[in-house]
Amino acid sequence: QLAFGFYSSTCPKAEQIVSSVVQQSVQANSRMAAILLRLHFHDCFVQGCDGSILIEGDKAEKHAFGHQGVQGFDVIETAKAQLESECRGVVSCADIVAMAARDAVALSGGPVYQVQTGRRDGLTSTTSSADDMPEVTESIQQLKNKFIQKGLSVKDFVLLSAAHTIGTTACFFMTNRLYNFPDGTSDPTINPAFLPELEATCPKDGDVNVRLAADRESELKFDDSILRNIRNGFAVLESDAKLYTDAETKSVVDSYVSPLNFLTGPNFGADFAESMVNMGMIDVKTGLQGQIRRVCSAFN
Numbered sequence: 001q002l003a004f005g006f007y008s009s010t011c012p013k014a015e016q017i018v019s020s021v022v023q024q025s026v027q028a029n030s031r032m033a034a035i036l037l038r039l040h041f042h043d044c045f046v047q048g049c050d051g052s053i054l055i056e057g058d059k060a061e062k063h064a065f066g067h068q069g070v071q072g073f074d075v076i077e078t079a080k081a082q083l084e085s086e087c088r089g090v091v092s093c094a095d096i097v098a099m100a101a102r103d104a105v106a107l108s109g110g111p112v113y114q115v116q117t118g119r120r121d122g123l124t125s126t127t128s129s130a131d132d133m134p135e136v137t138e139s140i141q142q143l144k145n146k147f148i149q150k151g152l153s154v155k156d157f158v159l160l161s162a163a164h165t166i167g168t169t170a171c172f173f174m175t176n177r178l179y180n181f182p183d184g185t186s187d188p189t190i191n192p193a194f195l196p197e198l199e200a201t202c203p204k205d206g207d208v209n210v211r212l213a214a215d216r217e218s219e220l221k222f223d224d225s226i227l228r229n230i231r232n233g234f235a236v237l238e239s240d241a242k243l244y245t246d247a248e249t250k251s252v253v254d255s256y257v258s259p260l261n262f263l264t265g266p267n268f269g270a271d272f273a274e275s276m277v278n279m280g281m282i283d284v285k286t287g288l289q290g291q292i293r294r295v296c297s298a299f300n
């Protein structure tokens with residue numbers, strides 16, 4: 001069972017150590033908050049939140065196509081090294097990832113929330129296990145299903161997608177939306193006022209490694225601007241744009257940003273935090289399952 005303050009007696013400084021490592025890493029590289037938040041999602045969606053993505057090796061999960069661009073491993077390893085010297089063999093890598101994601105959200109101006117801990121580290125990590133990661137080009141129904149299969153709700157799906165309020169995407173993920181929707185055309189849901197900007201940043205046959213904000217003009221701030229951008233046709237990622245093409249997901253977006261709901265509507269930050277807690281519980285290993293790794297990149 002996961003619990004709040006799972007390490008309060010076995011490693012009282014655990015949360016503080018993770019927070020300070022995350023804070024330093026974000027200070028050194030402003031992109032790091034987004035990177036750490038994404039890392040937790042990619043861990044939880046493959047074999048549950050068990051640190052499987054952290055394992056190093058030729059056939060390890062981290063090299064899967066579905067994990068393209070995932071980073072932040074060094075930050076987790078730095079926190080782990082400090083935790084090992086403070087209280088050896090106690091704090092799991094999976095929990096470090098979950099705590100780091102929470103700290104990353106708070107540092108970006110998002111909700112401050114607690115996460116339960118007590119996750120154990122998994123014993124397997126294979127490239128093929130990540131075949132099922134959601135992809136930007138999938139239909140809204142496929143995307144919904146992938147979240148539902150993980151025990152999450154459609155509301156969780158929308159809220160968690162709004163994590164794209166921070167961070168960037170490589171032009172690599174924009175090609176389909178801009179030039180192949182189908183053949184030679186662009187996604188008609190892109191606001192005509194935004195299309196030239198996207199095309200200029202990610203030209204056809206240009207450098208696919210160029211990066212652009214996933215939440216236009218608000219890539220470092222955890223706010224609801226992503227939902228407004230989605231509503232207004234300024235979504236960047238194809239999967240985010242699709243949230244406004246489906247009645248069910250559209251109504252979730254609207255519930256947060258419709259002027260009609262001003263003051264009386266639900267609270268985006270609080271609900272996002274709740275969905276993060278839900279995601280953090282996917283297929284967790286507890287008790288005697290798995291292990292507590294000594295280093296996050298290798299099994300004991």
Ligand code: HEM
Pocket residue numbers: 031033034035037038041068069070134135136143160161163164166167168169170171173214237239
């Ligand atoms: C519908 C499911 C999702 C799809 C298809 C998707 C896809 C993507 C893609 C293609 C990128 C750009 C990666 C790169 O170029 O490095 C990205 C970035 C990101 N994603 Fe998602 N994502 C999804 C859901 C989520 C969820 C649930 C979270 C977290 C709760 C999340 C957090 C992030 C963050 C923070 C970034 C920015 C990373 C950075 O700046 O390096 N995403 N996502």
Ligand SMILES: [Ca+2]
Pocket residue numbers: 042043044045046047048049050051052053
């Ligand atoms: Ca995992």
Ligand SMILES: [Ca+2]
Pocket residue numbers: 164165166215218219220221222223224225226
């Ligand atoms: Ca933002």
